[in-house]
Amino acid sequence: ACSGGGSSSSTPSGAAGKTLVIDTSFDLKTADPGRTYEPTGLIVDKATYDTLLTFEGSDVTKPVPALAESYELSPDGKELTLKLRQGAKFADGSPVTADDVVFSLTRVRDMKGTPSFLLDGVEIAKTDDTTITLTSKNPNPALPYILPNPALGILNSKVAKEHGATNDPNDKAEQYLNSASAGSGPYTIESFNVSSQVVLKANAQYWGAKKPYYDKVVIRNVESATQKLNVQRGDSQVALNLSGDQVAGVSGGLQVKRTASAYVFFLLANQDSGVSKITSNPKFVEAVRKGIDYPGLLELAGEGSTQASGIIPSMFLGALPPDQAAKRDVEGAKAALQQSGVTNPTVKLEYPSELTVNGLSFQPLAERIQANLKEVGITVELTPAPVTTALDNYRNGKEELGLWYWGPDFPDPSNYLSFAPGKLVGLRAGWKAGADKDVEAAADKAGAAVTDDDRKQAYTDFQQKLNATGPFMPLIQPGQNIVTAASVTGVEYHPVWTINVADLGAK
Amino acid sequence: MTAESGTAALSIEGLRLSIGGHDVLHGVDLSLEAGRVHGLAGESGSGKTMTGLAVLGLLPHGSRVSGRIAFGGRDLLGMPARELNQVRGAKIAMVFQDPATSLHPMLTVERQLTEHMGHHLGVGRKEARERAAGLLAKVRIPGPEEALKRYPHQFSGGMRQRIAIAVALACEPEVLIADEPTTALDVTVQAGILRLLRGLCDDLGLAVLLVTHDLGVMSAVADEVSVMKDGLVVETGPRGQVLREPRHPYTRSLLDALPVPPGENSP
């Protein structure tokens, strides 16, 4: 609030309250939960909306209650029943009702925003005032893992409808939801700008037991290099995206939280001979796989990063153990290249030029891969492009070699079935349905498994097959290095929403 | 001011000048008398303009000058800048060749006429204004009061040169240096300016140094004539003598080059 002017300004912290400044490289389009799918948006929505279920700390193996106080999945995996918590209130003081839940979830699904796929084929119904049932046609054991996604935050349906929210693609509420939040989360939006900063302020009405610690949280868009300077100078308290190199030089008085992120960088070799006669040659793929210096890439990614042994990141169910990771074998690579029958190949490697993942840009990785493959006898021509252009080629399956990363949509291995032939990512590698029956069968099996043990077994198998004959080469999981001022507590990296602002406190 | 014939109002003795290492003047001697027009002729580049500028200390960047320019018992060359500034405009004034460029295009006539009055004579704004109007009348600008408010570009060339002369006369100087004041003008306009100059010289007892390379102009208004060549004065004398019986071969060659033989009168 503005001070009157007459008041003494000797203790500025007094009335102004505690402010936390978080620096991050923005990937932000909207604060409307029904449309959010970018990391920064998820941070904002996590702080401003509550979901039915959530995860405790950084543990993504077990969904825990939030607005729902309990849940139950039917044995066939098709029906999920949730009991609503009583006493939860929106920031304007009105209670959270089952109708709000139904409206919010239906809106996400039917508005066809980016996250709508999360609830594809899920029927949402209110059984009574405190019970919600979610029904899917096929077994959907991942659903409890999906529900914590901040995109499925529960809106105050009355307020939202007043501002144009509807259950179809004509929804008009985004503008409003970008200027104010209509949730029950610990914070509310004070100001929102997709390119510079988002300011959150504490929700005075917050219903939860743990009240927000900071009165105001400023999330600023800052390049990773600058983040480091800011946090070192005390200009900000949290820096979210320092690369391994940057974090290495961080000096005293700061806390550094290093974890492997859930992002997986991978290389794809197009299997469509119409796109490339070279990369669609299985022996060539083998040469590439053996030619890459994985530890060398890891060195570039710096502290906190690990080699990705399979396409599923290490913290998820079904991840391959580190000893199954690919190894460099230059001689083997040369031999494979020889067998491929391709001589002096030149291939194009495409990647997004200005994109960084946790401070790590694609550029050095690509350059190193180029140098690695040169030793094998493969000439790689780097063709970076702005994300837009690069994405276009990638999504249309037009890239010869592509360097990309995959961030999980939800913390469940089923998300990675997209890498199978004929599936979303598989197609991007020109890997059509029927191209590799073996892998396809493994994928189907993994998708159908219900119990944890079965699933673990099936996903391991799927990845081993994928690594052996697939067009994807998982490379690294970059570290997520969060640097905070000494006083900040409760920092925990989360694979879905990066950081939960509400957990942050101070010593 | 009393004009005593025979006393030099200004005398230049042994003036030497080099600009950027090039010798331009090699010892020029000249002397001006009150109430008389002294004409200075010579071919282009002979140093006429530089001589005039040296008197006011306005030589171009990189000039080195020696000799003596005596005015009122003092040597202008050695004078400190501050004192010289009090002589410029007040005691010695100058009129330049091209009236289109020698008046400031962005200032009103009034301002250009009065500002140095305030500075040299300490007269107030109002009085300066009245004097300015009087001056314009004296140089025969029609509607002097109204003309004061206008800008130079609103006048014709001849008018501008008259204004420039008025500016030079504003502080009642003793010496006027006019550097080719009519070269940029048409003959019919030139005649008017020459008459004006002659009249002022006679009425006010001014000592005038008239630089020109037009011997006809020289003959019309100058009392004394000096001829310069390559930075030296090669001949000085009364008008009639220099133009009719030149002693120096260079002067003679100048006269011989004229299209009409001297002595033949125009109708």
Place this chain on the structure above:
Amino acid sequence: MTVPLTGPLLSVEDLVVEHRTPGRPVVRAVAGASLHVAAGEVVGLVGESGCGKSTLARAVCGLHGAASGRILVGGHPVTPLGLRRRDPALTGVQMVFQDPYSSLNPRRRVGAQIADGLRTAGDTATEPADLLERVGLPRAFAGRYPHEFSGGQRQRVAIARALAARPSLLIGDEPISALDASAQAQVARLMRDLAVESGAGLLFISHDLSVVRLIADRIAVMYLGKVVETGPTAEVWADPKHPYTRALLAAIPSPDGAGVLPAELPGDVPDPADPPAGCRFHPRCPFVMDVCREREPDFGPAACWLHAPESSSTP
């Protein structure tokens, strides 16, 4: 003066030339001027600055289009010069310009520039050096660049180039006014001699009447876009008819050492965009009459109501 049998070489009849600048009133620089030049004749065109002399000369060369009136060169109508080559029938008109420093291309040897003129005339026999000789310069100078010449020498080269094209009419637009006094008369004489020698007509523009008097057979006096008086030089000099001509002549100071102040003509040349009604000279004329304010005297040889052809009324 010999009058050619075939009529005048150049005849300008009631020529009007206008300068149009967007957003400004039209400047009628030449407002109904008539002029004739015969072969072998030297005509001096005099007048105050801005009276339209250059404009007239440029129109004769085709560098300006005429708004109305006629220009005939050797019976050929002059067409304005466009992007194409000049009509070969018109290359017989050549011009020497005022500024000796910009009348030669500084990037080319003078020999080559003179050779351009020879090519125009289809003359393969003559060498550029021959022409340099004719204008009084050493033959060896053909290999030099213009910056190696003095102003007077440059003007000679320009004359040589013009002559190389074997012109039937040579126009000099103040070719001497930028030269040193000592060079002026020489160059003017040279021009005259060369023109007469080659049988060409010469239209010599100047505001220096004493030079014109020296070389011209006939004088044309221009005032504010009109030719106000023409006549044989000696006649005009001895007995100027038009009051303007009189004033002009009287204003020339003579270098006789007598100390005679020239006569003054009050006022300035009016703005050609807004000429006075009636006789254009009437605001400055000492003999102004009522008729002068109302009707323009459009007759010759002296366009003045004092000298009206039949019913002249004396003041």
Place this chain on the structure above:
Amino acid sequence: MSPTSAPSSRRTRNRALRSPLARFLVRRIVTALLLAVGITLVTFVLTNLVPGDPVSANLGQRALGDPAIVAQWRADHGLDRPLPQQYLMHLEGLLHGDLGTSQQSHRPVLDDLAESVPATLELAGAAILVSLILGVGFGVIAALRRDRLSDHVLRVLSLIGISVPTFWLALVAFYVFFFRLQVTPGSGRIDPGMTPPPQVTGLYTVDALLSGRWDVFSSAVGHLAAPALVLALYTIGLLTRFTRSAVLEVLGQDYVRAARAKGLPGRVVLFRYVLRPALVPVITVAGLAFGSLLSGTVLVEAVFAWPGVGQYAYKSATTLDLPAIMGVGLVVGVVYLVINLVVDVLYGVIDPRVRVS
């Protein structure tokens, strides 16, 4: 009669052409409008040349798989229509003050611009102010002390000023002043905890003053200092060089000699006789320099995390956010128009020949 008479008379004619103020203003505005349309057309054509498809830049991985969503999105943004029609639609929107909705921020472009344009104007304005003061000052000093040591020093410095890569200098300045020496505040326009002043002009410094918030004002000035100086260095160099030569040229004019011959004190001659006409070319250059400042902001804003048009333009260009790019183009056209008008008005103030017909 003098060889220069023809060109000089042409110049006077052009000046007089401007003098009837209304006609001149109308002409200028029409030109500027045409220019703006031209700019939008150029940007439109250019961005449509791009191989990329805005759809993939703006929809999530999954949503792209659904042709219905893609089609819907295209329809929403009018991308399903033929190009000329799209352009006309855009122009039509313009007439109603609607610049369309940004594809990346999902907000009206006008709102985006309303935030980013003042930020850049504040930065560029501060830079031009500094450049004018320092550049003109240095230029005058260099001219007056021609060929002396200070002239040589200033000359070399100004050459360095126009030779330093701005993006690099921004980096160095940020590292040295913010990080090493800790004398300047960090990125952004004000301290992070501070609420921006109520928007009047959008310039934080001005708005802070208007609302009497001194803490915000000093913070805004502090944040402005480093990027503005970095940005200004080039223009300072440019203006120094220009002013020097303009002053030297005027010093050589007859009217200055005449003023000195009148015995006016040096100060009067300098300010009244020399500076005023010397400012005419300097103003032209300053106007053009403002344009180059806008260019510089693209590079400087990136380093200083300044939320201005430069960043916005960069982001729009790389994400092919067509409405946003066209909006930027329009703003640029308007800025160009305003600068030109200001320059012309200043001409009139300085030079009566422009004013008085």
Place this chain on the structure above:
Amino acid sequence: MKRAGLFARTRVSRLPQAWRRPLAIVGTVVALAWIVVALAAPVLAPHDPLAQELPRLAPPGPGHWLGTDQLGRDILSRIMYGARVSIPLTLLLVVLSVLIGGLLGACAGYFGRWVDETIMRLADLVFAFPTVILAMVVAAALGASLGNAVLAVLVVAWPAYARVTRGLVLGVREREFVLSGRLLGFSAWRSLRVDVLPNVTGPVLVLATLDIGTALLLLSGLSFLGLGAKPPSPEWGAMVAAGVDVFDSWWVATFPGLAILTVVLAFNFLGDTLRDALDPRTARAIKERAL
């Protein structure tokens, strides 16, 4: 009134003196040095500019005098090879801008009317746009590559030449020797070729020299934004950009930046000298339009 010959005379006689000034000497020496470096990079460079063989992000020291970058490449070697990328491209760029802009400007100035209107309005359009932004849009539209960056800079660079050349041609067109040529029967084209163009080349070339620096700044600026050189090409602007990520390793960004600075400075010194050697009036005409 006398006027010094506008062109040849002044320049010829003043050239040697102008070249004796310290700025001219420094400029010449530095520019030549860079050209030598560019030509002899393979001999001079201690390492392969692409070899990722040294320790990563090593500070300046023996074996790698200017330090190493993120990938363990020798910065000194990269800068040396970078000269082979930046300098020839910049020169090519300037030559192309001079040719295109000069020709268009000459046509506009000489032929006037609609030719003039069309070309100059086009130039205005480009001028109204801040160069970097326009170049950015062009580069983004064409895709990132050095070739396209050159094209983008070309798009924004030609109008400056067009304007200067037009102005100069307008001045020369009315000069008497051009008219004389026409009177002697030159066609407009021949007149343009023989009389007009040779007399505007001098000033245009001076402008070009002054512009080398600007062009290099623009080109490296685009590369800095990721719209220019493709990796692993050791382009200086891209090298500075790489240094942004590793602020602490100051040497990564500092030295390539200094390389740009010295080259630009050297050519600016040269251009300045050339311009001073030229007639002041022409020089001013250049300056007024050269922005």
